[in-house]
Amino acid sequence: xxxxxxxxxxxxxxxxxxxxxxxxxxxxxxxxxxxxxxxxxxxxxxxxxxxxxxxxxxxxxxxxxxxxxxxxxxxxxxxxxxxxxxxxxxxxxxxxxxxxxxxxxxxxxxxxxxxxxxxxxxxxxxxxxxxxxxxxxxxxxxxxxxxxxxxxxxxxxxxxxxxxxxxxxxxxxxxxxxxxxxxxxxxxxxxxxxxxxxxxxxxxxxxxxxxxxxxxxxxxxxxxxxxxxxxxxxxxxxxxxxxxxxxxxxxxxxxxxxxxxxxxxxxxxxxx
Ligand SMILES: NC(=O)c1ccc[n+]([C@@H]2O[C@H](COP(=O)([O-])OP(=O)(O)OC[C@H]3O[C@@H](n4cnc5c(N)ncnc54)[C@H](OP(=O)(O)O)[C@@H]3O)[C@@H](O)[C@H]2O)c1
Numbered sequence: 001x002x003x004x005x006x007x008x009x010x011x012x013x014x015x016x017x018x019x020x021x022x023x024x025x026x027x028x029x030x031x032x033x034x035x036x037x038x039x040x041x042x043x044x045x046x047x048x049x050x051x052x053x054x055x056x057x058x059x060x061x062x063x064x065x066x067x068x069x070x071x072x073x074x075x076x077x078x079x080x081x082x083x084x085x086x087x088x089x090x091x092x093x094x095x096x097x098x099x100x101x102x103x104x105x106x107x108x109x110x111x112x113x114x115x116x117x118x119x120x121x122x123x124x125x126x127x128x129x130x131x132x133x134x135x136x137x138x139x140x141x142x143x144x145x146x147x148x149x150x151x152x153x154x155x156x157x158x159x160x161x162x163x164x165x166x167x168x169x170x171x172x173x174x175x176x177x178x179x180x181x182x183x184x185x186x187x188x189x190x191x192x193x194x195x196x197x198x199x200x201x202x203x204x205x206x207x208x209x210x211x212x213x214x215x216x217x218x219x220x221x222x223x224x225x226x227x228x229x230x231x232x233x234x235x236x237x238x239x240x241x242x243x244x245x246x247x248x249x250x251x252x253x254x255x256x257x258x259x260x261x262x263x264x265x266x267x268x269x270x271x272x
Pocket of ligand 1: 006007029030033048070072101102136137140
């Protein structure tokens with residue numbers, strides 16, 4: 001199986017889940033970050049740049065399936081999806097899974113809309129493609145919780161149903177290796193509805209040390225952590241934080257529970 005972005009957070013988890021099933025992985029890396037991929041005899045790195053197309057044909061050649069995800073908030077996400085789907089079509093690779101996002105049609109977040117367009121571009125080429133729509137990962141807040149301070153540039157009180165990344169990776173491995181998912185679209189959402197304030201309270205209890213929840217003004221984020229980003233990436237993230245501030249990000253966990261055959265892992269599970 002070809003896994004795009006294999007040196008990233010999601011790609012590593014998907015690679016691990018495939019290896020756990022005994023599946024060989026062609027791990028696509030960008031900028032040669034081999035040391036970050038999941039190390040195993042079943043994993044072999046290939047260089048690939050989706051922005052230029054260099055390495056795409058060779059990476060797709062001979063695989064039985066492709067797991068595609070775009071780099072975070074990349075302006076060329078639709079072109080990247082098109083490039084990869086065209087290559088899969090040319091080379092007769094019909095099992096193609098695209099890692100989208102929950103509520104891709106939410107017009108208040110431009111990077112979600114690009115994922116909606118990418119879904120359409122892929123399906124126009126590969127009708128049998130499977131689309132996974134995960135919400136934000138619980139793991140995004142795990143590290144900060146372990147360090148005693150969850151700092152976010154949005155409200156502490158809007159609701160989220162964040163999902164465990166390993167549950168997402170488990171589903172990714174299933175749909176890549178099992179029959180019955182051609183043409184399907186699945187929302188991947190956790191079962192708990194928690195605000196950041198509530199997540200900090202649970203973390204305080206589970207970890208046995210105080211975990212503070214802190215809302216930083218958006219302007220402070222823009223001139224702090226956001227200042228080194230490209231204007232484009234910063235604008236996308238500001239739009240996302242405004243949406244999180246207004247309404248959070250909430251979905252329905254039933255699809256994930258059905259796919260896993262068990263309850264999705266909780267915030268407590270991830271922390272402990
Ligand atoms: N984080 C979340 O909560 C969440 C939730 C739902 C969906 N998603 C989506 O999941 C996807 C992956 O997110 P992530 O958090 O795993 O990101 P990440 O850790 O930043 O990983 C992204 C990967 O993309 C690779 N990459 C960058 N530029 C590339 C290029 N030009 N060609 C090919 N590969 C390139 C990077 O490779 P190198 O390291 O080799 O440069 C990196 O390994 C994104 O599309 C994001 O929107 C994320």
